[in-house]
Amino acid sequence: MRLKKYTDYALRVLLYTASKNEGELANKKEISEVFHISENHLGKIIHELNKLSLIETIRGRSGGIRLAKPPKEINIGYVVRAMEDDFHLLECFHCATNYCVITPACKLKHVLHDALRAFLEVVDSYTLADLLTNQDELRELMGISTE
Template identity: 35%
Template structure:
């Protein structure tokens, strides 16, 4: 199984916003920190906005921020939204299925159960679980560079 780029970016955008929960952040800062193209990021931010995960503000001081509390954002639900248009296998898409085994194949039911178990596991994970106490993530997604003392050691900002 492999997640789409958009699903991966959606998680990155939300983690970035969560690390900067009291700020309005710019898409360009997210793109740079998350190694993402501005075009893909804009599409993802639009979808996140439509589903209420982020609120956006246009204009000179515009940007985006979380649209709901971190504890209310289920990673499983997020993944379902972004992966729903991508069939896991050919037989999962009635429109494009050409598999000659579809009528008799039992594999699909096992795959469906496995996918549901995957999403159920992620349903229990919130954005807060990914961000709270994750100092490494906070350092990577920081908008300001870390301060270095005369000995080359990182210091508190």
């Protein structure tokens, strides 16, 4: 299984934003430079995170983004599910497009279904706060001042 870059970048936006000093806003240009992601692509991700009420966007000259809730209230599993639109690991996971002749007897689909469920259980057990336990190191790597 592979997550889309869109999901990866959304998680990076949340990590970066959460790593800013209290009261300090993050902005699209900074995030773009740190992670080498196009500002246009980030704009779409930021818009989606705003629609999900995970971040707030502040317009204007000194605007930017900030988390809409504390990191301990942002569940990683929720973010992954919201950003991914397809968890069909095999053709047989999607009834409308399944043409595999062995589906009725196949055990593989059950194995992979269990694996997917286990993956989702693990990401459901973490919050953004759990990913920030090494915040000083993250800030240093992202070039965020601690002052």
